[in-house]
Amino acid sequence: MKEISVVLAGIGGYGNKYVEHILREGKEKGVRIAGAVDPFPQNSRFYEELRSLNVPMYSSLEEFYLHHTADLAIVSSPIHYHCEQTCLAVKNGSHVLCEKPAAATVKEVKRMIECRDRYKKIVAIGYQWSYNPAVLRLKEDILSGKFGRPVLFKTIVLWPRDTAYYRRNSWAGRMKVNGRWVLDSVAGNATAHFLHNMLFLLGERMESSAYPDSIVAELYRANNIESFDTCALKMMVKDTPVLFFATHAVKERMGPVFEYRFEKARVLCNYSEYPESEESLLVVYNDGKKEVYGPTDHGSMRKLWVAVEVARGKEEFICTLESAMAHTIAINGAHISMREIQNFPDEMKRVEGNPPLIWVEGLKEAMEEAYRKEKIFSELGLPWARRGEEVKLENFEGLEGEITC
Missing domain, CATH: 3.40.50.720 (NAD(P)-binding Rossmann-like Domain)
Structure with a gap:
């Protein structure tokens, strides 16, 4: 060796x-x-x-x-x-x-x-879900047409983060550092795997992701940061609606919970009514038949050992730059859709714990309703919600700025 x-x-x-x-x-x-x-x-x-x-x-x-x-x-x-x-x-x-x-x-x-x-x-x-055997087997079956045409993909992630999380380094929650784009956010970093995974599974080949054709973003913050700690993203990806809801500004942890809906089946993860879906990919067919694809294993370091084998000269499946760029396109598009991140009203914010956790009263319920009804916040008529502009992403070049590499 x-x-x-x-x-x-x-x-x-x-x-x-x-x-x-x-x-x-x-x-x-x-x-x-x-x-x-x-x-x-x-x-x-x-x-x-x-x-x-x-x-x-x-x-x-x-x-x-x-x-x-x-x-x-x-x-x-x-x-x-x-x-x-x-x-x-x-x-x-x-x-x-x-x-x-x-x-x-x-x-x-x-x-x-x-x-x-x-x-x-x-x-x-290092999008580790793109190295996960269960995810890769699922994608093979998606590409084979086993589940029929994709109808709608949606994901919700509620991951509380206290103020120490934003103090852990010099770039957490920042838009730029020393003139360089960072775009650190709940969707750009902490929950990026789950946004990327939807785009990866919609890719037309095993190694590719589907790039979003358009995006409408709603970006919010409760914490005193430059970027956003809460988002609702609505994308069209190859004629498939893709919805992504994520926040750090809640008390209760949940998710990722997701449903990938196809003509003949649904792919579920962490649905309470399906115990088999806990931290695992479960396919529920329209006739009621169920098939477990395996654990998601978010902490896996399989990507490391795959990269070592690649360096050794072996042909191994990796998440490529082209595949990863689907997520970057979505995040750049989201920031253009809502150029001015919205602050949650002060009267909705609560602070508790040590170090303090800043959370938003009613946000958990609003996010769960948005996920269930498959609408972004502004479409629910919430008084604090503001809809971003629709951004077309064909031939998209992303945010402007100096390239230092």
Whole structure:
């Protein structure tokens, strides 16, 4: 088995997971850490262990490549560095596993595609559901026509996040940092997997996602942040309505709950009336027959070991930049649809706990009603709701701004 050398760009935050799995399983899987890149490496839970193993540490990826090479670069740095570091890695001969989202803007993703093709390297994006065996088997059956034509896809995610969540780094909840787009939000980051998964399953080939043709967005915030912590998105994707509801500004955690409706069946996850759907993909056919496809396993690190095998020269299924760009198009389109994010009325906001959680009275019920009735908030006639403009996304170039990669 060929040993694979790995450079880790970002070892704090989510990057801790990559460090942990490689330290625990890397030896048996033939993986060696060639270096770690982080301006604040001491913030990693594994800093002392990495030091004891004499892993070289650098504050920039450029500095690492001045002294070393790596078969694979794992980019789990802040969103506004994804494009720059991915391009730098492929230029220096590394394949790349880049965390989701691929980048903040459509133009950045296209720049990453150009670099990948020019230097003939492979770039995988870490939407872990696109590596999930149950999801992939489901997509094969969707493409075979087993369930008939897609009719409507919808997802709801209620994931409370307190104020410490937005203080954990310098870019949480930000639109830009030092002039670079970040677009960190409930839909752009924390629940991005579930938005991307709908677009991925609507793709016309196994490796592709469907790009939305149009979007209407409603974007709101309860927290004191630049971006949004609550959204309702209404898209048309290949003649299929796609609805996405997500928030951090509630007390109760729920989801992801979703229904992918087809002519002959429904694909369900986390529906209380179907215990088999708990953290699992369940197909319920129109005649009442049920089929369990398997667990969703949101914490899976299968993407890591797939990327290692790709670096080893094996052909493995990955989430490509082109597939990941479907999510970036949706998020860029949402920000154009509602350029001015709406603040929830003060009289609706509540604060409790330590650290404080800011939540919105009645929001959980409004989101559940919107999901059930398949309408966005403004279509329910809620007094605080404001509808964004419809944005056509054909040949969409996304948000404007300087490309720094």
